[in-house]
Amino acid sequence: MTRQGQGFVRHIELDSRVGTDRYPFSLPVVTHLAGMGRLDLDPGVTFLVGDNGSGKSTLVEALATAAGFNAEGGSRSFRFASRSSESDLGDHLTLCWNRRPRTGFFLRAESFYNVATEIERLDEGSGELLRAYGGRSLHERSHGQSFLDLVYHRFGPNGLYMLDEPEAALSVQGCLAMMVRFRELLRQGCQFVVATHSPILLAMPGARILQIETGGTIEQVEYEQAEPVALTRAFVNHPERFLDRMFADDA
Template identity: 40%
Template sequence: MYLKKVSYLPNQVPDSSIYPFDIPWLENFRFLDFSSNITFFVGENGTGKSTLLEAIADQCEFNTAGGGRNSYVEVDQAESALGEYIRLSWSPKVTKGFFLRAETFYHYASYIDALEDIPSKKYAAYGGKSLHHQSHGESFLSLFKNSFGGKAIYLLDEPEAALSPVRQLSLMKIIKDLEHTAQFIIATHSPILLGYPNATIYHFDNDEIETIRYEETIHYILTKRFLQAPEIVQNELFKEEDL
């Protein structure tokens, strides 16, 4: 591991009543330890898992619109309000890495296209061709396969957004190949990715960030229940809608 801890500086926050400082777990949050090379953030939309991941990216000096330290993608509302109020503890510090934001990946692909390097050079890290000339899922995997490697930290915000279940397994294999040299922190809703062996899973749905076992995540529980008896789940769901 490279990133050992993220600490929060609540006394420096100017107004804790506004977003994102009013997220419930921030009231009790002081620090978060990283005890393994693979860490997942899980929770419902709006619970702040992506907000914390973005703040970590900001303190890593990655572009918070997506990219690494030398990426200059410009996207509205891509600044991290929380980033200024956290601190990272390293051992040792690494500067190589990437912040993947699924929602702004299109803009990152456009940024690469606009670079003035010759095509064979600027596309070498993306499978040899423009990310716009690949499907959404192919472009994600091209990035993972060709750009990721070595001593680095990778922050992935919902990478499953463009990946089929088969390609989520491909991403899992890529992570496995790199886990001894790279560190991954991943915000996800994917029950497939969450099943990565021996990963740390942090749960954001309560008033405190807590570790949780894979089998205790709602992602696992609901998926398992649906696959075992889809008709029961559907009957319960549609009955509620009719009330």
């Protein structure tokens, strides 16, 4: 048994009257979600997969803001903003809570640099806050090392973690190290919602994989059927078949 927690967020509901023709409400996955009524989350790990542009980041960000996290990333005490591209989907999303987490973090791979800057600013040179993140400025670590510092040092028991492509900066070894930590955190009652393209992370035992299909429907799929897994496997087994087709015009 990997997981001990009951999860914090049982399911999410999107106001079915949100239909408009502007982003984010115009996205097929958002229309689909509004039509579904509710989407159940796993008490342990829920992965969101789907092609680029399918709406994974939009959904994770909406979940994170509805849970009270800063839209650009960080813990619930972070209130900085260096851009205003976030959508207001979170305002229309209702989270159904089992109980509230003790801690948590929203990690956006794409704006992690700004989070690292904010941590430095809040630390004010005292080193106190930095200790919670491994003791060194995340700017003095490689991108991948700083992610692992975060997950190993800052993430803790009974936490709710919303992560957008946490594998972005990680080597395969780094992904494996992250999974070992995830397993430990799951045993300590944590819940994760993770948008990912990683066929490695998706192998977390017991995880629920929700795949955004072309057209915006959300389907629960098994590991082998998840597109990052099936496509990576097909490619790695026979790269030449893909390359021949992709570069057919070169001859």
